[in-house]
Amino acid sequence: MNWIILIIAGLCEVGFTYCLGRAKDVSGIEYLAWMAGFLLFTVLSMGLLAKATQSIPLGTAYPVWTGIGAVGTVLIGIIFFKEPATFARIFFISTLILSIVGLKAVSAA
Template identity: 50%
Template sequence: MHWLFLVLGGLAEVAFAFCLGKGKLTAGMESAGWYAAFGSSAALSFYLLNLSLARVPLGTAYAVWTGIGAVGTVGLGVLVFGDPLTGPRLFFLTTLVGSLLGLKMVSA
């Protein structure tokens, strides 16, 4: 269950990064809505990370949480914001995912 909290917290981190990106592209009340969603997503992300720490070691949890956020945010950047997906970026994302899976395999 604690790993589920960690994964969901990482996905909420992706959500708050997405909200920042959308907020930057808008103005007025629409922008305020995106920034409110950012705050809610950030609070949820930190809360879920905190719940996971009851059983997942701190260093592992933080690395996995930020890794999910990084990989997910790059994916959204490519799909939604038109960021480039080059060979080197894909290579390093793949090594990051491999490292995250390795941390899961060697952790409680």
């Protein structure tokens, strides 16, 4: 169950970076709404990470959490913010995904 919580925490990290990306291009009430989303996702992400580390070693949970966030944020950038999808970016994101899977595979939790 804590692995599911950790995955959701990582997805919340992607959520807060998406909100941050949207907030930088707007102003007024729309800016405040995106920043409220950013704060909500940040609190959820950190809280769920803390919950997951109750049974998953911190040395495993934190890299998995940041890895999910990094991979998700790069994909969000490519899909929604028109960032380049170069061979090098895709290659290194793929190696990051393999590393996350490897950490899960060798974890005792």
